[in-house]
Amino acid sequence: MDKPVSMADRAYEMLKRDILRCRFRPGSAILDTYLAAEYGMSRTPIREATNLLRREGLVVVIPKRGTLVKPIDFGELQDTYRMRQLLEPEAAVLASRRANAEELDALAELGEASVSPDADAATLNERNRLLHVRIAELSRIPLLAQTINSLHEEIERFLNFRGAQGRPYTATNHGRIVDIIRTGTEDEIRHVVSSGIERARTHMLEGLMANDNGRTEQAS
Template identity: 30%
Template sequence: MSIAAVAVGESLADRAYAVIRDRLVMLEIRPGDPLNDDRLAAELGTGRTPVREALKRLEGDRLVVAYPRRGTFATAVDITDLAHLSEVRLALEPVAARSAARDAGNADRAVLAGLAERIAALDPGGAPRELLRADVEVHRALYRATGNPHLEDVCVRLDNLATRIWVLFLDRLPALPGHVHEHAALLDAVVAGEEERAAELAKAHVEGFERSIRALL
């Protein structure tokens, strides 16, 4: 898994961060697993320095934890965090949706419109992990469309932690396809500039996430 192809303006550390982050979010690196600098550098086709920089950022995201003389490990998925995550996301997700509906440029609206079509066409019987990856893609595109880097950063971090909880229960979530498909209406509202409707749908989405998980506890 080489990261030799780096986007314009993106450093090797940025790319290493993105790759390792997504493996942590999707629990491909399991909670409690050690993250070895040398092994990751070899897998990613880069040096140890970009990996170390990426791991430091991931520690700030609460996705890894470093212990002196022991090393760096993927953090546990703590279900007791659900209420805390939901409290903050219920406040911020409507803000992000409203902001994107109001401020997104033409290019971002075109991206969101394309995503809406893709989401609407997704096979409900598809692989759960692929459905969840689509969910993550929608969230990140919507946050980017706000044009507010601070809001985007906070929302991405929270969504990453919430997604790890989804993955933990992935095989027991029959509501997942519906949860992902409801993004089509949210994206349509954002593209159309319907600020309040977008905010309402974003809030309902977070509430549905919490209900689905709590039903399994």
């Protein structure tokens, strides 16, 4: 029998989703009274959820400003892609060794869902994260999956904040990753995963540069 979901768990799931989807944008205040009314619960579970999200790094406390959604640090974002390069190619190799055929079939379905033309951008960004996390889960190393999930949560938040979807190469790359995990050599798997991460990093940087250039042109 499933364990009942507590109010604190509900508050945590709703607040985390709203932060990742940038309904509460980076740097915005976390107000217990507002969230309690918004989510239809008391302030106690809101505070418990906020404390959990502080430990996960999505919420910060800044003196004289209060509790805020963590601002996006673009230096940290670059480090996130460096960490992905260190972890995800090996996670995919381990998944290729340890996942069974049924799990790989399910992974292929998740890959297709992550590029569905019927979903909105925020949903696609979430599915992108879930695909990469599922590959890590198939490595059978829970800490690895947990770490990769944290990295992708920060990327998901950035994509939703900037409105950058990255769909043109993502659609091709997701299908290729799943296929190569199923049939490729370990070196081929590492290459495909690493190349995909580098393309994502380049796409992120190009988006930042385009945004900065746009602001400069507007100011001039």
